[in-house]
Amino acid sequence: MDLQGALEILKRNGYKYTGKRKRLVEVFYRESRYLSAKEVLDYMQEDYPGLSFDTIYRNLALFEDIGIVETTEWQGERRYRFCCGGDEHHHHLICTFCGKTRTLHVCPMNAILGKPEDFDITGHKFEIYGTCSTCKADVAVSKM
Structure with missing residues (x-):
């Protein structure tokens, strides 16, 4: 998944392309790894100091539902990263x-x-x- 692909998925599914969502996509693109919601919030607060966990979790759930991010869990915490994309089973x-x-x-x-x-x-x-x-x-x- 790349930056433009993620933004196209948002648009194709009828969701607004907001500054926060764009920044969230940029965080996943730049980091290219699994991130906890806390790590995502820390990155996002650089640009949005008043941002809440609720907003992060709501957008992460949306991104998962429409196929922008995939999740895993380790050490008792859910983690998120860009979907690999493609149809190849792996x-x-x-x-x-x-x-x-x-x-x-x-x-x-x-x-x-x-x-x-x-x-x-x-x-x-x-x-x-x-x-x-x-x-x-x-x-x-x-x-x-």
Whole structure:
């Protein structure tokens, strides 16, 4: 997903293109990683100091509903990032330090389950959490 694509999705779904929504899209585009609602609010308050969590959560829910962001949960907190886009089925490796993801182009469900009898799978989600090489190196340096 890119900046223009996200803004087109808003327009196509009949939502107003406000300064706050544009800024929210810009935050996700610039960060290119999973963000908590608190992180989003912190970035947004640079331009909108009176912004509330309610406004953030309402717009994050809207963005999720219309396919601009996708969510995951770790450490008991919901996190958001731009949707990958495209129709290719895939899963993610997610760094729990920086929130960046890497795509897995193979589906573990095929190896685990195959095609079950008398059951149509309509969807699933598979994510692997860990530490990316950049964060692992940063942690090693900080321990010295």
